[in-house]
Amino acid sequence: MIRVQTEDFDLNAEITALRAGSPQVGAVVSFVGTVRDMNEGASVAAMELEHYPGMTEKALQDIVERARQRWQIVDALVIHRVGPLLPKDQIVLVAVTSAHRGEAFDACEFIIDYLKTEAPFWKKELTPQGARWVDARVTDDVALKKWDVAETQQGEQD
Amino acid sequence: MKIQLRFFASVREALGVSQEEVVLPSSIDTVGKVRDFLQQRGGVWAETLSEGRSLRMAYEQQMCGADTVIHDGGEVAFFPPVTGG
Numbered sequence: 001m002i003r004v005q006t007e008d009f010d011l012n013a014e015i016t017a018l019r020a021g022s023p024q025v026g027a028v029v030s031f032v033g034t035v036r037d038m039n040e041g042a043s044v045a046a047m048e049l050e051h052y053p054g055m056t057e058k059a060l061q062d063i064v065e066r067a068r069q070r071w072q073i074v075d076a077l078v079i080h081r082v083g084p085l086l087p088k089d090q091i092v093l094v095a096v097t098s099a100h101r102g103e104a105f106d107a108c109e110f111i112i113d114y115l116k117t118e119a120p121f122w123k124k125e126l127t128p129q130g131a132r133w134v135d136a137r138v139t140d141d142v143a144l145k146k147w148d149v150a151e152t153q154q155g156e157q158d
Numbered sequence: 159m160k161i162q163l164r165f166f167a168s169v170r171e172a173l174g175v176s177q178e179e180v181v182l183p184s185s186i187d188t189v190g191k192v193r194d195f196l197q198q199r200g201g202v203w204a205e206t207l208s209e210g211r212s213l214r215m216a217y218e219q220q221m222c223g224a225d226t227v228i229h230d231g232g233e234v235a236f237f238p239p240v241t242g243g
Contacts, residue, residue, distance in 0.1 A: 049242070052219070080243075091243070112243060118240065120166065120216070122168075122237070
């Protein structure tokens with residue numbers, strides 16, 4: 001399941017709902033991304049997240065589908081917030097259920113790694129020097145390499 | 159041919175527009191040519207969409223390369239590398 005929303009989410013409630021009616025689940029792995037108060041050497045007072053309605057949901061669905069093809073998972077949930085956020089706020093939740101832990105760990109990490117380089121979200125930070133768009137990280141592309149697939153953001157000169 | 163243009167994040171801010179409908183000459187038939195066509199407007203358009211800039215493109219809400227062929231009524235988007243999560 002995919003949700004893009006401005007509201008916060010409750011990890012426990014989401015996982016309870018994800019596991020409901022699935023007695024074959026033996027492992028639940030979740031990742032929660034939160035807003036840091038420091039980035040690239042500047043303090044961050046607030047953040048604004050923009051997305052591409054329609055494409056964002058499709059991209060997330062596609063990433064979850066790829067994880068399903070690769071691992072035996074029971075279910076997966078991705079919630080990503082948009083709009084104004086403050087330090088310590090939750091930004092993203094990826095939760096995966098499976099019969100055994102290995103699949104759930106791998107699929108969860110795969111989904112967040114792909115989300116970071118393929119799902120159309122953009123962060124704008126408010127710092128003492130003014131508002132600035134966050135630059136994409138080379139380390140996010142490096143993280144993808146461990147999944148041994150060539151697909152990354154398609155572009156020309158980088 | 160008529161298409162929809164969408165711009166996001168720093169690209170949207172630099173151009174001062176988030177979406178636009180544009181009628182293209184028949185020679186403009188790929189996403190890369192749309193980018194070149196828009197650069198001809200000069201000023202911030204030439205700068206923001208220039209070859210040296212790290213720019214992502216999507217056609218019909220799917221990431222694509224410059225040689226992706228476009229069709230009447232299609233949606234082309236330009237944006238910077240994504241930074242979610």
